[in-house]
Amino acid sequence: MMALLEIKNMMVEFPNRRGNFTAVEDTSIEVAAGEILGIVGESGAGKSTIGNAVMGLLQAPGRLGEGKVYLNGSRIDGLSGEQLRKLRGNRIGMIFQDPMTSLNPIETMEMQLVETIQEHLGLSQNEASTRAVDLLERVGIENAKERIKQYPHQFSGGMRQRVVIALALCAEPELIIADEPTTALDVSIQAQILDLIKELCREKQVGVILITHDMGVIAETTDRVAVMYKGRLIEAGSTTDVIHNPRKPYSKSLIAAVPPSNRKIERFPKVAMDDSDGGRLQNFDLSSHWLGRGKRFKDTGNALISVRHISKRFPLNSAILKRKRTYIDAIRDISFDVMPGETFGLVGESGSGKSTVARVITGIHPATSGSIVFADTDLAKIKSGAERRRIRRDVQMVFQDPYSSLNGRMRVGTIIAEPIIVNRLAGTKVERESVVLDLLDLVGLGRDAARKYPHEFSGGQRQRISIARALATRPRFLICDEPTSALDVSIQAQILNLLKDLQEQLNLTYLFISHDMPVMRQMCDRIGVMRNGKLVETSETEALFNDPQHDYTKSLIELMPKFTK
Amino acid sequence: MIGHLHRIWDSDLCWSFRQSPVAMVSACISTVLIVCAILAPLIAPYNPFDPSTLNLMNGFSRPMEPNPFTGEIFLLGTDDQGRDMLSTILYGMRISLFVGFMAVIFAMVLGVLLGLFAAYAGGRADAIIMRIADVQLTFPAILVAILIFGIAKGFTPVHLRDQMAIWVLILSIGLSDWVQFARVARGAALVEVQKEYVEAAILIGRKPGIIIFRHILPNVVSPILVIATISLALAIILEATLSFLGVGAPPTEPSLGTLIRIGQSFFFSGEWWILFFPATTLLMLALSVNLLGDWLRDALNPKLGE
Numbered sequence: 046m047m048a049l050l051e052i053k054n055m056m057v058e059f060p061n062r063r064g065n066f067t068a069v070e071d072t073s074i075e076v077a078a079g080e081i082l083g084i085v086g087e088s089g090a091g092k093s094t095i096g097n098a099v100m101g102l103l104q105a106p107g108r109l110g111e112g113k114v115y116l117n118g119s120r121i122d123g124l125s126g127e128q129l130r131k132l133r134g135n136r137i138g139m140i141f142q143d144p145m146t147s148l149n150p151i152e153t154m155e156m157q158l159v160e161t162i163q164e165h166l167g168l169s170q171n172e173a174s175t176r177a178v179d180l181l182e183r184v185g186i187e188n189a190k191e192r193i194k195q196y197p198h199q200f201s202g203g204m205r206q207r208v209v210i211a212l213a214l215c216a217e218p219e220l221i222i223a224d225e226p227t228t229a230l231d232v233s234i235q236a237q238i239l240d241l242i243k244e245l246c247r248e249k250q251v252g253v254i255l256i257t258h259d260m261g262v263i264a265e266t267t268d269r270v271a272v273m274y275k276g277r278l279i280e281a282g283s284t285t286d287v288i289h290n291p292r293k294p295y296s297k298s299l300i301a302a303v304p305p306s307n308r309k310i311e312r313f314p315k316v317a318m319d320d321s322d323g324g325r326l327q328n329f330d331l332s333s334h335w336l337g338r339g340k341r342f343k344d345t346g347n348a349l350i351s352v353r354h355i356s357k358r359f360p361l362n363s364a365i366l367k368r369k370r371t372y373i374d375a376i377r378d379i380s381f382d383v384m385p386g387e388t389f390g391l392v393g394e395s396g397s398g399k400s401t402v403a404r405v406i407t408g409i410h411p412a413t414s415g416s417i418v419f420a421d422t423d424l425a426k427i428k429s430g431a432e433r434r435r436i437r438r439d440v441q442m443v444f445q446d447p448y449s450s451l452n453g454r455m456r457v458g459t460i461i462a463e464p465i466i467v468n469r470l471a472g473t474k475v476e477r478e479s480v481v482l483d484l485l486d487l488v489g490l491g492r493d494a495a496r497k498y499p500h501e502f503s504g505g506q507r508q509r510i511s512i513a514r515a516l517a518t519r520p521r522f523l524i525c526d527e528p529t530s531a532l533d534v535s536i537q538a539q540i541l542n543l544l545k546d547l548q549e550q551l552n553l554t555y556l557f558i559s560h561d562m563p564v565m566r567q568m569c570d571r572i573g574v575m576r577n578g579k580l581v582e583t584s585e586t587e588a589l590f591n592d593p594q595h596d597y598t599k600s601l602i603e604l605m606p607k608f609t610k
Numbered sequence: 611m612i613g614h615l616h617r618i619w620d621s622d623l624c625w626s627f628r629q630s631p632v633a634m635v636s637a638c639i640s641t642v643l644i645v646c647a648i649l650a651p652l653i654a655p656y657n658p659f660d661p662s663t664l665n666l667m668n669g670f671s672r673p674m675e676p677n678p679f680t681g682e683i684f685l686l687g688t689d690d691q692g693r694d695m696l697s698t699i700l701y702g703m704r705i706s707l708f709v710g711f712m713a714v715i716f717a718m719v720l721g722v723l724l725g726l727f728a729a730y731a732g733g734r735a736d737a738i739i740m741r742i743a744d745v746q747l748t749f750p751a752i753l754v755a756i757l758i759f760g761i762a763k764g765f766t767p768v769h770l771r772d773q774m775a776i777w778v779l780i781l782s783i784g785l786s787d788w789v790q791f792a793r794v795a796r797g798a799a800l801v802e803v804q805k806e807y808v809e810a811a812i813l814i815g816r817k818p819g820i821i822i823f824r825h826i827l828p829n830v831v832s833p834i835l836v837i838a839t840i841s842l843a844l845a846i847i848l849e850a851t852l853s854f855l856g857v858g859a860p861p862t863e864p865s866l867g868t869l870i871r872i873g874q875s876f877f878f879s880g881e882w883w884i885l886f887f888p889a890t891t892l893l894m895l896a897l898s899v900n901l902l903g904d905w906l907r908d909a910l911n912p913k914l915g916e
Contacts, residue, residue: 434815437815441813444809444810452807452825455828463816464815467815518814
């Protein structure tokens with residue numbers, strides 16, 4: 046069988062002032078009609094670049110250095126702009142990552158679809174209109190006749206992505222390139238979109254290239270998979286083969302790093318390909334070290350933190366008159382306890398209010414009602430500022446975005462020293478400096494890091510800095526708000542390992558927030574499921590996964606991409 | 611030390627500077643002009659403020675030509691009082707630049723403080739500060755400056771007026787220009803305030819003042835720097851305009867604007883150099899600083915480039 050798309054020895058380079066950066070090197074890939082090929086890899090692996098190079102959409106100054114691309118046997122690399130334009134849409138459709146920005150907000154769906162259809166098929170206005178409605182129906186939009194008159198902002202994210210798919214299908218292309226089509230979507234919508242892509246592929250015998258970083262998506266959707274690493278094709282083969290029987294060391298480590306969805310493992314296997322793995326402080330003795338000093342642990346058997354009926358409403362406008370003000374309830378009547386030393390998880394889709402809970406606990410957004418008792422102290426009853434600061438010191442946070450959570454103008458050493466200085470936790474400058482270096486060791490960064498600036502580190506390393514800063518106040522309670530959702534899967538495994546180690550060594554209590562069910566399963570002792578600002582179910586982790594009670598929990602567990610090894 | 615210098619030389623900003631002929635030429639011209647202005651007492655052939663050195667017979671000497679009465683040669687000619695134009699321009703530029711720099715610094719400190727505070731505090735404080743800024747923007751800067759100049763002059767004792775004139779000028783230009791800084795600082799700070807490092811600073815117990823100055827301010831420096839450079843050119847021109855209108859620097863301490871005002875009364879009677887040279891100097895100064903600002907804006911914001 047002749048391949049639908051054949052990429053031979055592709056090399057893509059980006060010239061810059063220091064020479065050439067090679068984004069893709071010596072990569073050959075084939076896609077057959079009716080087949081879904083997954084391209085998987087971590088950030089910077091060059092997977093999106095391949096898609097863009099095929100489409101002729103490389104951003105300047107990028108260029109195809111070498112290689113040939115055949116579509117149905119004829120060469121398509123090196124075509125002129127006009128020829129490429131005809132090719133795009135007509136024969137190759139593209140689905141982009143962010144449905145919020147890939148539609149024109151000032152045109153109705155009909156205008157956008159009809160324009161594209163007429164452009165490619167040369168139909169009359171009426172014919173194109175009918176076809177547009179058909180297309181919307183086919184991608185599963187109900188009441189297509191009415192909804193087609195609407196504007197993008199009247200559609201939800203998942204619906205928009207369906208319209209984007211309809212746009213890609215306008216001219217019945219032979220090949221669809223989907224670049225992270227579900228990364229911006231919640232898991233329930235992700236499942237629907239992936240099903241739609243699978244169905245279209247079977248029905249119309251379209252070839253699909255699915256570019257993603259998510260092994261779960263790959264496992265559930267694709268027929269064959271190509272693993273990329275640093276611009277090179279590492280391994281390609283049938284999806285089941287690659288997942289269950291990876292041959293190359295990189296594929297092995299990548300697959301080992303994916304949190305399995307069906308069971309809990311104690312630690313992720315050592316997965317380092319390039320980033321240093323978390324070096325544990327050898328013979329670390331908490332009782333004699335600064336980090337263990339001043340601990341006021343009295344295990345009273347009570348919960349470390351007990352959240353009772355907290356609600357938080359945010360004003361939507363700031364009208365002067367009280368009755369004109371409108372509010373949104375971000376969280377409503379949330380109650381849970383976290384016992385000392387355990388990890389309590391909060392899981393939910395975007396907008397469910399899980400981050401708001403974290404910020405209410407830290408005091409960044411004071412609760413509208415309800416009470417929080419931390420270590421037997423009711424936070425609302427604290428009057429003195431000094432007392433409040435002392436309590437606040439015990440509650441620290443690791444943030445989601447490692448790029449915005451560190452001040453780029455400060456050296457790493459200063460960033461980690463700041464909490465110690467502010468809270469006067471070290472007697473002398475010498476002691477402070479040695480503590481900073483110990484903390485860097487503890488999170489596996491090495492002592493040299495202190496003199497560098499954050500931009501010299503990768504995302505995973507920055508997250509380690511962020512953890513070290515949080516530890517520098519000697520906290521008892523650490524809130525991890527999606528600490529790994531911006532990271533690659535192998536780095537995620539390292540950070541999760543690190544968090545587990547630290548918990549054990551420093552006797553920490555965690556509130557772990559994530560939208561990723563398999564990660565929750567690995568990290569948490571108990572999990573609370575949030576939806577629309579409410580806690581719908583709280584349960585022991587394994588009980589939750591094996592016997593979910595609430596319908597919403599059931600659907601979350603059913604819809605998460607299954608990844609089993 | 612050497613390594614440090616090398617790092618600066620190799621930085622992207624320096625590289626983009628070396629790639630831009632406009633930036634390099636502008637930087638050269640403005641540096642030469644600024645250095646000349648600073649060194650005016652050393653390099654100027656005459657002291658135009660010392661009446662004892664003036665010879666009325668030298669009045670209206672043409673540039674590069676011997677004076678018909680005294681035979682002295684003046685590079686750029688003299689004015690009606692017999693003052694050497696080159697020296698007056700050098701000293702005038704000194705005043706123009708001094709006023710410009712001081713006014714920008716004043717506007718920057720005021721605007722950045724208010725802008726950062728507005729962004730961090732939000733709510734009512736933000737609304738009040740920014741509405742005042744909006745109202746001020748509806749008046750032309752020159753009108754605001756004249757207004758402030760006039761009011762301030764009313765409050766200064768008569769015998770101090772000439773001495774105070776420069777400071778009043780700085781105050782009025784600075785007060786008419788702070789809005790730009792406030793808006794830019796607020797806009798940039800609003801982005802930074804959202805970032806998680808600010809939250810982290812709150813969590814470790816930092817107080818708001820320190821968060822604003824130690825965490826947010828260093829991260830909004832680059833857009834402020836761009837505005838400051840462009841504002842410098844505008845402030846120099848505004849000062850020249852005010853002086854040209856006769857409300858700025860007094861004739862005893864003429865700035866470039868004062869010189870242009872004096873020169874324009876002789877322009878149509880053939881003594882073109884009295885107007886031409888100060889005007890050209892002002893043009894070169896304002897243009898080179900402005901182009902430098904444009905380059906800086908592009909270099910610090912790669913999205914604007916192609």
